[in-house]
Amino acid sequence: MKRVYWMIPSLVLAFSMLITPVIHQVSAAEITEQDTSVQEGIDKVVAEIDTLQKAIQGNGELIKVNEAGKKIDEAWDLIEEQVEEKNPEAYKNIEESLYPLIGEAQKPSPDMKKIQKLIPETTEKLKDYQASLQQ
Known part of the structure; x- marks a missing residue:
């Protein structure tokens, strides 16, 4: 025992x-x-948005579009809190177009025209914020 x-x-x-x-x-x-620095994170998000753009320009294959939307979301998640802490106003501005872009890209039937409209708008906001960090 x-x-x-x-x-x-x-x-x-x-x-x-x-x-x-x-x-x-x-x-x-x-x-x-x-x-992960905010600068590198923004570069990653922009690169994933470019991948989405290429998926749409190719043949708009649903699987590639959905996957690109998921990767954009994952890349943003890495820096989201840091951006919000550093500049809440810029954070809100970016998310006004970023979240609709991610949401649309992950839908079972995404609206490609809406995505095409959101891509340049979101990319510009991200790059503007990134430029403001370098000043």
Whole structure:
């Protein structure tokens, strides 16, 4: 009976050793997200918008358009909080066209004309904000 009592703490210790690397991976991902500079993040969002533009100009394949919308959203998520903290007004201005663009691109039946209208508007807002950061 005494053997069972020492096995339980051993199992708990072994389990905690298995979980520790997973906890550290999450922390590393959070650090990487914080280290992404706003400048680089804007470049990434603009690059993903260009990818969406090319998908539409190609044959407008739904899968590529939806995927591009998802990637734009992911790229924006990395810098969204930083932009909002640094300049709430610019943040609001950008999101007035960015979120409709992302939403439309991810729809089952996206309106390509609406996306074509939102792409230059959103790109201009992002580049204007990026230029303001360099001043």
